[in-house]
Amino acid sequence: MKEKNRLRIRELSENDRPREKLLAHGASSLSDPELVAILIGSGNTGETAVELSQRILSEAGNSLSEMGKWSVREFTRFKGMGLAKSLSIVSALELGRRRQNSGNNLRPKITTSREVYEIFHPLLCDLLYEEFWILLLNRSNRVIEKKRVSQGGIAGTVTDIRLILKHALLYSASSIILCHNHPSGNLQPSRSDRGITEKLVAASDLMEMKILDHIIVSDHSYLSFADEGML
DSSP: OTGGGSOBGGGSOGGGOHHHHHHHHOGGGSOHHHHHHHHHOBOOSSOOHHHHHHHHHHHTTTOHHHHTTOOHHHHHTSTTOOHHHHHHHHHHHHHHHHHHHHGGGGOOBOOSHHHHHHHHHHHHTTOSSOEEEEEEEOTTOBEEEEEEEEEOOSSOOOOOHHHHHHHHHHTTOSEEEEEEEOTTSOOSOOHHHHHHHHHHHHHHHHTTOEEEEEEEEOSSOEEETTTTTOO
């Protein structure tokens, strides 16, 4: 009985039905709320699926990037959003992240800090905690592999120098680029960020490797130690 009272997409006028609009004009013709509405299928007793989707997006500041940080529990707090619907949205957002990052498997040649940012931004932009990654390069500065070496809290993460060098030796890397995120959005390196960079530069020199850069990533920008003359 409760299910019958829910406002479904098919109850909208034909011009306002997201599925029909997608079939007729393509996915790019749909707004963000309409795309979310297709995922959830139905609204609640007072809202259509599109209206519910608009309210969810509004709570996220109309930002898909912000919504991508939400857990399943944060979606289920909305009336009409059960576990299955919430899982559908979280899964779709994760697929979007993976698609954005899938092109990075082509082992590009790194020539600028911006290219490093574009590799790591999809991996780090939505996290609420810090992660520390390394990019391993060959003599031609082509990517051999990227590795996550630590995961921490909001304020920082503990990085093991020996583990980083172990990965570099395992993959016969000639150089290393360090990268971690600042969930706060503040791109200024901390004393710890500077300290770990200095230690890795010294350790890698002894092993005839080179630390080319250390990139700090936020949701919308980045800082490069090399560009700022801090290496």
